[in-house]
Amino acid sequence: MHHTNPDVESGDDTVAQTNETSQAVPALSTLSNFREQYYTCLTARADALFELTDAALCADGPVTSPVELSLAGEHRRGHGSVYAALNDGRVDQDALRDVLAAQPLPRAGGIGANGRARIVLAVDVTSWLRPEAPTSAGRSFCHVYGRGRGNAQLIPGWQYSYIAALESGATSWTALLDIQRLHPDDDVSLITATQLRAIVERLQRNGTHRSDDPTSWWSPTPATTFPASRCS
Known part of the structure; x- marks a missing residue:
């Protein structure tokens, strides 16, 4: 007797998921490249600024104060690094403009x-x-x-x-x-x-x-x- 395993997806579902994956891969590659290029534009306190950016983008709603971002899961540093990044961090603005225009x-x-x-x-x-x-x-x-x-x-x-x-x-x-x-x-x-x-x-x-x-x-x-x- 042939038994169907409910945990095994049907052929149509597998094809659909494969198509979705193939479409997502170029987008993820573009995003990954952008993140790498963005990081190179951060010339001081780069790691802190990068995590601060992730925290702001992943916030559940409007950010009303910088200290809120220190509580986000994407921000893995202490709350003091938020203000250190804002006060001492540096961004090469011309390089960032070049990166944005190349997307x-x-x-x-x-x-x-x-x-x-x-x-x-x-x-x-x-x-x-x-x-x-x-x-x-x-x-x-x-x-x-x-x-x-x-x-x-x-x-x-x-x-x-x-x-x-x-x-x-x-x-x-x-x-x-x-x-x-x-x-x-x-x-x-x-x-x-x-x-x-x-x-x-x-x-x-x-x-x-x-x-x-x-x-x-x-x-x-x-x-x-x-x-x-x-x-x-």
Whole structure:
């Protein structure tokens, strides 16, 4: 009599799992390579900064204070190393920008003659409000909405200029490529133009954007004041 072992998966299930595994392997390889490259960008207190990054990414929700991260399983060091990493750690920002630009980027339509889709870059200026931190340097008045009765307000804080590559369709996922803190005397348009120029040069240098690709478009959010345009 032939008996079927319930612990042995059927042929169809085995094939499905094999396909899922084969699809996951390249993604895991890409992630592993990125983590190695990211680590090389940490030039001081590298191990502490690396574990701090893992702890922040694996947190169950928003991180409201650095000391919380010392309790995460991914952070295997004492709580004092959190502040040592933040105070004494160093990141090679240009090297990190190169690493980010070299990752596989989402594309958002506009298929060209070479079969490759267009890269769409979004620009956003986001505020980190710090109204009760008078000793924090470099604060400026941030124009915000939706507080109190919904009226626009000017609240002290830090502003950051982000640039990200967008996916097509309804999704909240983006690939962040650059971030820069804006100081009170900075010209937002000039800073953003400089960021975009540097990103396009990086994408061209590493082959992500080729000369025969569709033109890369960038689009600002309402926080910026310049029109949508394109970069070759």
